[in-house]
Amino acid sequence: MNLTQASNSELNELYLTLKKQYEDYCCKGLKLDMSRGKPGADQLDLAEEMLTVLSKNEQMLSREIDTRNYGLLTGIVECRELFSEIFEVPVKNVIAGGNSSLTMMYDTMMRLWVFGAPDGKRPWCAEKKVKWLCPVPGYDRHFSICQQLGMEMIPVPMTENGPDMDIVEALAADESVKGIWCVPKYSNPQGYVYSDECVRRLAHMNTGAADFRIFWDNAYVVHHLTEERPVLLNIYDECAAAGTLNRVIMFTSTSKVTYPGAGVAAMAASDENVEWSKKIMTVQGIGPDKVNQLRHCMFFPDINAIEEHMKKHAILLKPKFDAVADILERELGGTGAGSWLAPKGGYFISFDSYPGCAKRIHKLCADAGVILTNAGATYPYGIDPEDRNIRIAPSLPPVSELTAAMEVFCICAKLAAVEKILGV
Numbered sequence: 001m002n003l004t005q006a007s008n009s010e011l012n013e014l015y016l017t018l019k020k021q022y023e024d025y026c027c028k029g030l031k032l033d034m035s036r037g038k039p040g041a042d043q044l045d046l047a048e049e050m051l052t053v054l055s056k057n058e059q060m061l062s063r064e065i066d067t068r069n070y071g072l073l074t075g076i077v078e079c080r081e082l083f084s085e086i087f088e089v090p091v092k093n094v095i096a097g098g099n100s101s102l103t104m105m106y107d108t109m110m111r112l113w114v115f116g117a118p119d120g121k122r123p124w125c126a127e128k129k130v131k132w133l134c135p136v137p138g139y140d141r142h143f144s145i146c147q148q149l150g151m152e153m154i155p156v157p158m159t160e161n162g163p164d165m166d167i168v169e170a171l172a173a174d175e176s177v178k179g180i181w182c183v184p185k186y187s188n189p190q191g192y193v194y195s196d197e198c199v200r201r202l203a204h205m206n207t208g209a210a211d212f213r214i215f216w217d218n219a220y221v222v223h224h225l226t227e228e229r230p231v232l233l234n235i236y237d238e239c240a241a242a243g244t245l246n247r248v249i250m251f252t253s254t255s256k257v258t259y260p261g262a263g264v265a266a267m268a269a270s271d272e273n274v275e276w277s278k279k280i281m282t283v284q285g286i287g288p289d290k291v292n293q294l295r296h297c298m299f300f301p302d303i304n305a306i307e308e309h310m311k312k313h314a315i316l317l318k319p320k321f322d323a324v325a326d327i328l329e330r331e332l333g334g335t336g337a338g339s340w341l342a343p344k345g346g347y348f349i350s351f352d353s354y355p356g357c358a359k360r361i362h363k364l365c366a367d368a369g370v371i372l373t374n375a376g377a378t379y380p381y382g383i384d385p386e387d388r389n390i391r392i393a394p395s396l397p398p399v400s401e402l403t404a405a406m407e408v409f410c411i412c413a414k415l416a417a418v419e420k421i422l423g424v
């Protein structure tokens with residue numbers, strides 16, 4: 001039944017049925033978590049051999065250094081080479097760091113905030129106003145960084161080709177707009193891949209701020225769910241061609257390749273940006289965890305080894321994404337209670353409810369023991385103007401739990417839509 005075309009009596013009848021189904025689920029004492037994009041335990045198990053590739057003193061030497069000791073601020077060369085293949089940028093422009101790309105993004109933003117960019121007039125904290133472009137829906141932790149610093153976040157609608165570039169170009173002309181978040185491949189939460197045109201326009205556009213920065217968070221660069229391998233235009237080369245190489249700072253990590261708690265993160269940027277980062281990092285620390293970097297490089301001698309490993313992840317993940325898609329289609333297809341995307345990679349399924357229902361669905365699910373990412377989390381300040389978007393994270397629960405959770409979710413989505421239409 002299409003809820004938007006149903007009569008009042010049909011809706012009233014459905015309301016009572018759904019309420020009964022919902023209450024039955026509430027009595028089951030479920031405890032299911034679809035809130036964050038964490039790998040399942042079976043995925044973590046895939047990296048077991050990495051734990052034993054280094055077991056002897058004599059294996060601890062990298063080409064340049066004894067990895068057990070202090071030093072080498074930008075990481076061991078083997079690791080920088082590996083990330084240089086992933087980023088498709090020269091090794092000299094890569095910094096291999098600790099276990100989290102989010103930390104690297106935060107640190108980079110803090111450096112800009114406190115010290116200013118190498119091509120900027122002053123530290124950003126000394127600017128009257130700093131604005132930042134936030135493609136929406138987007139990644140909540142990106143938004144939290146801007147919010148903590150008191151930047152003004154400006155939402156920019158996402159399209160299937162990336163952020164709406166007409167809007168980005170218009171906004172970037174304002175000199176108080178200092179940058180933009182981008183998750184260019186399998187975007188969080190939609191799974192979109194930026195088109196060539198979008199990448200070119202980002203690299204070539206005029207910006208009011210000379211020190212404008214694109215935070216190019218390629219978190220899902222090797223995280224395919226299908227056989228397709230979408231090619232993302234290399235923004236580093238585009239920026240080089242446009243004479244805007246300082247504009248882009250790239251980030252990634254092996255959090256969802258090996259371990260989210262014990263992976264390796266990396267960033268890549270222009271010579272000037274790397275020198276600027278290093279100068280500040282020299283005071284911040286003496287070097288990253290090079291033992292972990294080395295064991296990653298022994299486990300993954302090159303990018304092909306990562307690609308092969310990621311196929312094993314896809315074998316575990318794809319059935320979970322398929323289960324979610326099947327239940328959504330079976331329960332909500334044609335009802336008007338929501339729409340969703342079928343990503344070809346990444347970690348999420350983006351769901352748009354009937355307008356004004358996302359918060360209600362979140363609450364109904366929570367009361368029935370199903371934890372979702374907070375409604376609104378995919379928007380700056382947690383404010384989804386249409387109260388529609390919910391990010392579904394299918395990776396963590398086993399398929400049986402996921403199925404139960406999605407059944408509850410679909411009942412809640414229908415119940416919330418019927419309540420909204422009836423005004424109850």
Ligand SMILES: Cc1ncc(COP(=O)(O)O)c(C=O)c1O
Nearest residue numbers: 100101102139183188219253255
């Ligand atoms: C887009 C995006 N960037 C970064 C991260 C976190 O990466 P890391 O574990 O390297 O800090 C996530 C995790 O969900 C993410 O979705």
